[in-house]
Amino acid sequence: MESGTKGRRSDATRNRARILEIAEECFAEHGLEVPLDTIAKQAGVGAGTLYRHFPNRETLIAAxxxxxxxxxxxxxxxxxxxxxxxxxxxxxxxxxxxxxxxxxxxxxxxxxxxxxxxxxxxxxxxxxxxxxxxxxxxxxxxxxxxxxxxxxxxxxxxxxxxxxxxxxxxxxxxxxxxxxxxxxxxxxxxxx
Missing domain, CATH: 1.10.357.10 (Tetracycline Repressor, domain 2)
Known part of the structure; x- marks a missing residue:
């Protein structure tokens, strides 16, 4: 059971890092008004995953x-x-x-x-x-x-x-x- 928890945590960590990487690219290229769903799609995660890590645009920008x-x-x-x-x-x-x-x-x-x-x-x-x-x-x-x-x-x-x-x-x-x-x-x- 513990290894399953570690696997989920490493997936979550990887997803968060990927979201930040794509958000950085999108914001640098297009400004802060890029739809968050676009960032999720380009990061290869569902919108729910993005919103679990960053409930709104402000938290993503803050990160x-x-x-x-x-x-x-x-x-x-x-x-x-x-x-x-x-x-x-x-x-x-x-x-x-x-x-x-x-x-x-x-x-x-x-x-x-x-x-x-x-x-x-x-x-x-x-x-x-x-x-x-x-x-x-x-x-x-x-x-x-x-x-x-x-x-x-x-x-x-x-x-x-x-x-x-x-x-x-x-x-x-x-x-x-x-x-x-x-x-x-x-x-x-x-x-x-």
Whole structure:
């Protein structure tokens, strides 16, 4: 009986990994609006199997974002150890979180919604990003590279707004770079 249980668990683990792999591909290629049933079909599992692992789109997105948080943590670790100015470290970090926020077409909306609801799975994965931003910002503030009146949350939300705006229907091919330039000049300390 125990070997049957282990077999079911390994099947479940394999199915979950396959669903995440296909969801990653589908979301990267087509955005977050891909029907979950399409993901299940391409993963070679039934819709029930997908929904057993991921009861809704938010839980699936949260699982994918959680995987990418590890990448961000490594980038943060590397930046903290890098022999760069505090301002350069913060600038590179902000570039990394903008890249993370635009991993999939439509991701800024769920990231924004995660802040509006209490204790969502996706929100729980976003909070460490704010904490890492705070750490690099404080260092930049102590070195006079960043304005003293800002918080990591401010910079996270500004980057989230920029990620959303760069993909808005009103945006053109230059909008993303313009917004990033405005953001960059907005957090930097001014010299007297």
């Amino acid at each position: 994918l974002v959680a995987d990418r948080i590890g990448d961000l943590q490594q980038i943060h670790h590397d930046l903290v150890a890098a022999k760069l100015t505090a301002g350069t470290r913060l600038e590179r970090w902000l570039e990394a979180i903008r890249t993370w926020m635009t991993s999939y077409d439509g991701l800024p909306d769920p990231l924004r919604e995660a802040w509006e609801k209490d204790a969502t799975m996706l929100g729980a994965h976003c909070r460490p990003v704010v904490d890492m931003t705070d750490q690099l910002l404080r260092d930049a503030q102590q070195h006079g590279d960043a304005r003293p009146d800002l918080s990591g949350r401010d910079l996270y939300l500004a980057n989230l707004g920029a990620a959303w705006a760069a993909s808005a229907p009103l945006a053109d091919s230059k909008s993303g770079a313009s917004i990033v330039d405005i953001l960059g000049s907005g957090w930097r300390a001014t010299t007297p």
